[in-house]
Amino acid sequence: MIVSFALALCCLGAFAVSFARDRRRLRNGVFLVPALFFGLSAVLDAMDFNAFGTWVKAVVVFAVIALGPLCVAALAVFLVLNGVTMLRREGRRLGNLLSLLLGLAMIGYAVLGVLALVLNWFALFATLITVGLVVGYVSFLFACYLVYSLIYLRIPNRRADFVMVLGSGLLNGKVPPLLASRLDRARQVFEALRARGGAPMIITSGGKGPDEPVPESHAMAEYLVAAGVPRDRILLEDRSRTTAENMRFSDRIMRAAVPDYRCLVVTNNFHAFRAALLARVEGVSGEVVGSPTAAYYWPSATIREFVAIFRDRWKINLPICAVLALAEPVLLAVS
Known part of the structure; x- marks a missing residue:
């Protein structure tokens, strides 16, 4: 119990320091999840289950032994069903x-x-252990990403000079539902800032794609004006093609107007934390808020965002996975 409690405090302290320095870091989740795990372990160690009776101990033992595999099985079935729904509603894309x-x-x-x-097939068993080690590492990172990204979305942000909306593409020159969700959320944030006495500007960020009749930022601005946002409170960033360029080019506009600006970046909730990581890299001074996304769309989109984050940090992740992959030849050598 003492060891678990000490580890929980150490991880929690590391999280607090890292969070205070910058909310927009994946390592915040890497500190937070172990803190929660060791904290729960310390609480369970401190509990005297004998005082509750034999049946309580039996329930706890069953939960520890059986609940984990059952949850994994349920998750697998859920992902398959969700994948089928995605294919039906969104089409056959990777x-x-x-x-x-x-x-x-x-x-x-x-x-x-x-x-x-x-079959008592040791070679296959060794391969599965190796794959399991790599998957375990990736799953740990995914848990850190998922837990902290959900917390990040709920951190209040009360001050901003600008509200920047990230584009996501037009459909036949019009704002599609996914982008409309971002714009509606941006308008809500804009109005909330004004209600608190602020005088924010909205930046619509998005250039003209090869199949788009107008720059995305222009269509976004027209949508906001139709929704009641004053035209003179909207700035256009119409050169970007990627999220990184959204950040970079909008940062120049904001910095030119207010050198020590603060902003709130608006995107869909599944994309919010990755956008926050990119904002930090590009030097954008602000946080990210998320807009609602259809429930069926969220699992695949979240997995896609994590894959991109994992890929972006290949210099760290690839060597760790390579070391874990050495387990198979070691197991085969000692067998």
Whole structure:
């Protein structure tokens, strides 16, 4: 109990320092999740289950042994069903297949594990252990990303000179529902800042794609004006093609107007934390708020965002995965 409690305090302290320095870091989640885990372990160690009776101990033991695998199985089934929904509603694109592929991979791993045990197939068992170590590391990072990104979305932000809206593409020259959700959220943030006595400006950020009749930022501005936002409170950033360019070019506009500005960047909730990471890299002074996304769309989109974050940090993640992959030849050598 003492060891778990000490580890929880250390991780919590590291989280507090890192969070105070910058909310927009993945390492905040890497500190927070172990703090929660060790804290829960300390609480469970401190509890005297004998005082509650034998049946309580039996329930706790069952929960520890059986609940984990049952949750994993339920997650796999959910991901497969969600993947089917994504295919039906969004079409057959790789980004829409992620939840389906992950769910099938989880089921396939379990089937191969049973096969290795039944056939006493050590080579396959060693391979599965190696894959499990790599998957365990990736799953830990995903848990850190997911937990902290959900917390990040709920951190209040009360001051901003600018509200920047990230573009997501037009459909036949019009604002599609996904982008409309961002613009509606930006208008809400804009009105809330004005109600507190601020005088914010809205920046619509997005250039003209090859299949778009007008720059995205122009269509976004027209949508906001139609929704009641004064035209003279809207600035246009119409050169960007990527999220990084959204940040970079909008930062120049804001810095030219208010050198020590603060801003709130608006995007969809599944994209918010990755956008915050990019904002830090590009030197944007501000935080990110999220707009609602359809529930069926969220799992695949969240997986896609994590894959992008994991890829962007390949210099750290690739060597760790390579070291974990050495488990298979070691196991085979000692067998």
